[in-house]
Amino acid sequence: MSFVIPAVPQVSLPVVGSSDRFPVRRVYCVGRNYVEHAKEMGFTGREPPFFFLKPADAIVVVNAGETALVPYPVLTKDYQHEIEMVVAIGSGGKNIKAADAHKHIYGYGVGLDMTRRDLQAEQKKLGRPWCIGKAFDHAAPCGPITPVAQAGDVANADIAIQVNGKDRQRSNLSKLIWNIGETIEHISNAWELQPGDLIYSGTPEGVAAVVAGDTLVGTVTGLTSISVKII
Numbered sequence: 001m002s003f004v005i006p007a008v009p010q011v012s013l014p015v016v017g018s019s020d021r022f023p024v025r026r027v028y029c030v031g032r033n034y035v036e037h038a039k040e041m042g043f044t045g046r047e048p049p050f051f052f053l054k055p056a057d058a059i060v061v062v063n064a065g066e067t068a069l070v071p072y073p074v075l076t077k078d079y080q081h082e083i084e085m086v087v088a089i090g091s092g093g094k095n096i097k098a099a100d101a102h103k104h105i106y107g108y109g110v111g112l113d114m115t116r117r118d119l120q121a122e123q124k125k126l127g128r129p130w131c132i133g134k135a136f137d138h139a140a141p142c143g144p145i146t147p148v149a150q151a152g153d154v155a156n157a158d159i160a161i162q163v164n165g166k167d168r169q170r171s172n173l174s175k176l177i178w179n180i181g182e183t184i185e186h187i188s189n190a191w192e193l194q195p196g197d198l199i200y201s202g203t204p205e206g207v208a209a210v211v212a213g214d215t216l217v218g219t220v221t222g223l224t225s226i227s228v229k230i231i
């Protein structure tokens with residue numbers, strides 16, 4: 001079979017300890033999933049989890065030991081980092097119970113939910129979708145996927161980002177409002193998860209703007225760190 005226009009190439013991420021790659025289908029993102037970040041966004045308390053998506057081709061692949069170049073996006077004057085632990089789904093399903101969620105996880109990675117905060121804020125105010133603030137080109141840098149067996153205790157891992165060598169965000173995955181199992185339960189109640197889906201699990205407090213020339217280093221204990229330079 002041939003196509004009348006060029007077909008979209010399969011987006012994929014490297015896998016730690018393998019020459020095979022992880023093919024990406026959808027990118028789900030959890031909103032406001034750490035209490036202190038919810039507060040800095042003007043919200044308090046445990047609200048039901050909510051989700052948005054980024055297109056798979058918004059992923060910027062960040063290889064181990066390399067610094068990926070990410071273009072400063074158009075239309076914004078407030079381009080912010082959100083460091084997040086990313087769950088890679090290995091087997092799909094719907095109505096997955098939190099207690100069974102681990103059976104569906106292939107591995108974990110470190111990602112950035114890059115955000116045009118001024119545009120997101122404007123859309124929030126108008127009650128409009130966040131796409132222009134969250135789902136733009138190059139909005140989802142992501143590092144290699146570490147298979148579960150090699151990833152250690154991700155549920156209690158430290159998560160941090162440094163910009164030009166200085167701490168901006170630092171927290172621990174144990175502070176997630178909705179943990180990974182609960183998040184998978186909620187998402188799979190709303191969509192049928194499929195192999196290749198990624199879940200950006202939310203960001204801790206300390207989100208802030210970056211400018212061209214900044215270098216961002218994101219870490220989650222036990223996973224491969226990522227390095228990104230804004231150009």
Ligand code: MN
Nearest residue numbers: 082113202203
């Ligand atoms: Mn986020």
